[in-house]
Amino acid sequence: MRMLETVGKRGFAYAWQILRNRDDALDAVQTAVAAVWQHRRKLEPGRDPRGWFYRVLRNKCIDAMRSRRTHQTASLSFDVSAGDGQRTGRGDGESGDPSAALDREQRLRQLRAALAELSDEMREIVLLRDYHDLPYAEIAQVLDIPQGTVMSRLHRARSALRERLLAREV
Amino acid sequence: MSTCETIKERLSAYLDGELTQQESQRIGVHIADCPTCGELLDDFRRMRADLKQLTWPEADDDQWSSVMAGLATKSTRGVGWLLWGGGLAVLAGYAAYQFVRDFTFASVERVGVLALILGAVLLFVSVLIERINKYPTDKYKDIEK
Numbered sequence: 001m002r003m004l005e006t007v008g009k010r011g012f013a014y015a016w017q018i019l020r021n022r023d024d025a026l027d028a029v030q031t032a033v034a035a036v037w038q039h040r041r042k043l044e045p046g047r048d049p050r051g052w053f054y055r056v057l058r059n060k061c062i063d064a065m066r067s068r069r070t071h072q073t074a075s076l077s078f079d080v081s082a083g084d085g086q087r088t089g090r091g092d093g094e095s096g097d098p099s100a101a102l103d104r105e106q107r108l109r110q111l112r113a114a115l116a117e118l119s120d121e122m123r124e125i126v127l128l129r130d131y132h133d134l135p136y137a138e139i140a141q142v143l144d145i146p147q148g149t150v151m152s153r154l155h156r157a158r159s160a161l162r163e164r165l166l167a168r169e170v
Numbered sequence: 171m172s173t174c175e176t177i178k179e180r181l182s183a184y185l186d187g188e189l190t191q192q193e194s195q196r197i198g199v200h201i202a203d204c205p206t207c208g209e210l211l212d213d214f215r216r217m218r219a220d221l222k223q224l225t226w227p228e229a230d231d232d233q234w235s236s237v238m239a240g241l242a243t244k245s246t247r248g249v250g251w252l253l254w255g256g257g258l259a260v261l262a263g264y265a266a267y268q269f270v271r272d273f274t275f276a277s278v279e280r281v282g283v284l285a286l287i288l289g290a291v292l293l294f295v296s297v298l299i300e301r302i303n304k305y306p307t308d309k310y311k312d313i314e315k
Binding site: 004005008009012013016017022025026029030033034037104107108111112126127129130131133135136151152154155158161162165 | 178179180181182183186188210213214217218220221222223224226227228229233234237238240241
């Protein structure tokens with residue numbers, strides 16, 4: 001149960017990125033945690049449960065979006081804003097130099113803006129790898145695509161993100 | 171010698187440590203001699219470090235407590251229902267057996283009660299089979315009540 005709590009807490013950000021609403025994200029995480037707990041015996045011993053959990057959670061988020069927009073087609077649309085009035089970046093690394101902190105804040109703001117310009121598909125894979133820290137095998141499980149596709153899609157996404165960041169520097 | 175284009179396609183996976191040892195070595199050798207690919211790799215590395223620094227909302231402790239408490243309740247309730255149903259089935263079976271063996275009741279009464287019990291069991295089993303057959307295609311099965 002401790003393992004589920006750790007994975008679930010991280011998964012909350014993923015649900016929030018999809019649903020953009022705290023209550024909906026919490027509901028999705030709660031149903032995903034319950035579903036994974038119910039079928040926990042299917043998990044192979046020693047295997048990282050994150051891929052499985054994120055896949056279940058992603059499906060719950062899609063269900064939530066479908067029920068939210070009954071007359072619209074549900075599609076994933078990732079939110080990259082900090083949300084809930086939080087700051088852009090995590091607190092570490094701000095050990096005193098105000099100009100360095102300002103510079104970092106500015107850089108992260110540019111990164112968010114560049115992320116927002118990516119397609120949902122690209123944004124999702126970049127976040128799964130670089131924010132949620134999932135290995136390729138787990139990402140393949142979450143998105144239900146071959147591992148080779150993860151590799152090529154992630155490369156395209158990072159290249160596109162880099163191009164947008166470089167364009168902002170000019 | 172590998173061309174830059176084929177190397178660039180693998181740089182992302184190289185950064186993530188997702189290539190075989192042989193492929194990694196091949197790319198490592200190329201990067202040492204190619205400033206263009208080295209620069210791209212540095213940019214990817216910087217982007218990855220910055221992406222880890224971004225923040226999104228987190229669930230607070232109270233909200234987590236309620237999620238985990240709901241899970242514990244669900245597990246306990248499942249075991250409770252199982253014990254209750256099992257106990258009831260054993261008791262009902264035993265009572266039926268005793269009733270059929272009790273010759274103070276007339277044969278007609280015993281046969282009638284036995285038929286009622288058997289009928290109830292068959293109805294229950296038929297509903298159970300129907301539910302099991304429908305489960306894989308039941309689109310509402312994941313909906314929380």
